[in-house]
Amino acid sequence: MLTEYQEHLHSQGKADNTIKSYTLHIGNYISWYTDTYGNSPTRLYRANVLDYISYMRNIMKASARTINAKLAALQSYNEYLIEQGIQPDLVLSKKDNIKVQSQYANPSIVTKQEVEQFRQDILVNQGKRDYAIVTIMAYAGLRISEVLGLFTSNFDFIGRELTVNGKGDKQRLVYLNDKIINAVKEYLAERNSDSEYLFVSRQGGQISRSRINQIFNRYSDKITPHTLRHFYCSNAIDSGYSVHEVANQAGHSNIHTTLLYSNPSKDKMKEKANLL
Secondary structure: OHHHHHHHHHHOOOOHHHHHHHHHHHHHHHHHHHHHHOOOOOOOOHHHHHHHHHHHHHOOOOOHHHHHHHHHHHHHHHHHHHHOOOOOOOOOOHHHOOOOOOOOOEOOOOOHHHHHHHHHHHHHHHOHHHHHHHHHHHHHOOOHHHHHOOEHHHEEOOOOEEEEEOHHHOEEEEEOOHHHHHHHHHHHHHOOOOOOEOOEOOOOOEOOHHHHHHHHHHHOOOOOHHHHHHHHHHHHHHOOOOHHHHHHHHOOOOHHHHHHHHOOEHHHHHHHHOOO
16 A cells, blocks of 8 residues: 555655655554554544544654654545545544644854855865765755756856756756856866766766765764755845845745744844843
């Protein structure tokens, strides 16, 4: 059943990470159901789902965000079962999600100096390919999947533009600064590959996400690909971009996500708390 569900998600154009996450969450539910009732579920029943929510809250002590992520997977699975004629009704919806207080503080936790030091460490120790990757993340705000999916043809150096195939197959145009243009040109000057992908592995294929994470972990216990995306959004607003401009460049589907970057950081808010 899970294999067919995975194929269904692929046919919907879901991202690989979403498919892995949803499949894992459904597998967790099936394991809980089997341990609890002694057999595997053939469909979803609301009473069982409510018991599962109670189990996650009271036994697993899972956070509201974790529970909501699992419920999102179950909602998707519920819709799949209906589409397949296995189940006649929706037994849960977004109304069943645990309410979470919206985050207020700016999620960016690194300074420009820390980012620049990180970039320099990568340049000196890893070379021009990885330097170009972290530079694009820091100063264009691309997601790691977007960076690894770039083709050489996506760049327009004369127009200083980059075409990005983003989340949900949404394409956007990102404007480039000198740091990015110089880093990518330096990399291309020594790149020796016929691959259509911009960033290639030593074997000549598309570089993997796990390899990038390994590199980040080697040089920082604070900076990650997503940390650099946070930095870009916060730094762009500090540099004079409007919230709507940052939302456009970062590919945010919800303006409220971008608005967070106009707020003070957690550390700044804690400093203010001490002044009370």
